[in-house]
Amino acid sequence: MSTPLATAAPGQRTTRRPGAATRRDWLVGYTMIAPQVLGAVAFVLVPLVTVAWYSLHEWNVLANTFVFAGVDNYDRMLADPGLRDSLMASLYFSIGLVLLNVSLALLLAVLLNQKLPGTTTFRTFFFSPVVASLVAWTIVWSFLLQDDGGINGFLATLGIQGPNWLRGEGTAMLAVIVVQVFKNVGLNMILFLAALQSVPEEIQEAARIDGAGAWRRFRSITLPLISPTILLVSILTIVGSLEVFAQIAVLTGGGPGNSTTVLVYYLYQQAFRFNEFGYASAVSVLLFVIVLVLTLIQWQTRKRWVFDEV
Numbered sequence: 001m002s003t004p005l006a007t008a009a010p011g012q013r014t015t016r017r018p019g020a021a022t023r024r025d026w027l028v029g030y031t032m033i034a035p036q037v038l039g040a041v042a043f044v045l046v047p048l049v050t051v052a053w054y055s056l057h058e059w060n061v062l063a064n065t066f067v068f069a070g071v072d073n074y075d076r077m078l079a080d081p082g083l084r085d086s087l088m089a090s091l092y093f094s095i096g097l098v099l100l101n102v103s104l105a106l107l108l109a110v111l112l113n114q115k116l117p118g119t120t121t122f123r124t125f126f127f128s129p130v131v132a133s134l135v136a137w138t139i140v141w142s143f144l145l146q147d148d149g150g151i152n153g154f155l156a157t158l159g160i161q162g163p164n165w166l167r168g169e170g171t172a173m174l175a176v177i178v179v180q181v182f183k184n185v186g187l188n189m190i191l192f193l194a195a196l197q198s199v200p201e202e203i204q205e206a207a208r209i210d211g212a213g214a215w216r217r218f219r220s221i222t223l224p225l226i227s228p229t230i231l232l233v234s235i236l237t238i239v240g241s242l243e244v245f246a247q248i249a250v251l252t253g254g255g256p257g258n259s260t261t262v263l264v265y266y267l268y269q270q271a272f273r274f275n276e277f278g279y280a281s282a283v284s285v286l287l288f289v290i291v292l293v294l295t296l297i298q299w300q301t302r303k304r305w306v307f308d309e310v
Contacts, residue, residue, distance in 0.1 A: 055285050082266065134183065145251070168256070
């Protein structure tokens with residue numbers, strides 16, 4: 001039965017009671033959210049369920065076999081030393097990328113937030129790598145980081161013998177991290193810059209009058225007010241660090257040894273080099289769980305340090 005409408009005097013508009021809705025309202029609402037819901041089902045939920053199903057099978061494309069194996073693939077992961085190495089490589093890469101990217105982006109944002117000449121040019125300079133092709137960017141850096149590449153050529157002019165950055169176990173991971181930092185630091189810089197420009201100047205001025213120095217104002221006023229942006233940048237950077245693939249494939253190929261074989265690249269090897277699609281699917285499930293857990297942990301701990309979170 002339809003919801004009754006409020007009565008009105010002749011000549012006045014008839015208004016609907018608060019909370020009342022017609023079938024047309026419901027239809028419009030569902031129509032608005034339908035594309036998002038269908039997209040989430042088609043490109044998120046269905047692939048997740050499919051990969052989870054594949055992970056319970058031994059699937060070899062070349063041999064054309066698809067046999068139910070239960071949790072055998074997950075048991076195999078527990079005893080796989082290659083998987084442990086890839087997890088450690090992902091841990092090193094994520095820690096290095098997050099620390100360098102977030103801290104450098106915040107530093108650049110603070111510097112470029114000053115009212116100095118040329119700041120617009122520098123903003124464009126630091127943001128331009130973000131819109132560059134990832135593969136093209138990585139290929140250019142692969143030439144620069146060769147034993148006889150541009151980086152070592154520059155060091156040679158200073159009398160320094162540079163290493164073979166991409167072939168040394170102690171330098172390969174560092175080189176990949178630096179390349180990724182330079183690629184995406186501009187995006188985080190813009191996010192921090194927008195947050196800094198939203199900090200009320202009146203609060204800064206009041207603290208300045210009370211005798212607070214620049215560092216005290218930054219630590220006690222600026223950082224708490226931009227903490228929601230810090231949370232956003234941290235989540236995006238951590239998730240992105242766990243999904244890195246193209247940089248590893250182009251720069252090091254997972255080497256030397258397995259020092260740069262991160263989890264996604266290990267997954268790629270299992271699926272497309274060894275044709276172990278069932279096991280690769282199990283590794284995909286593990287990656288999804290890791291990303292989900294880390295994101296939930298950050299989201300739950302936000303109440304302790306993010307401003308105005310209760």
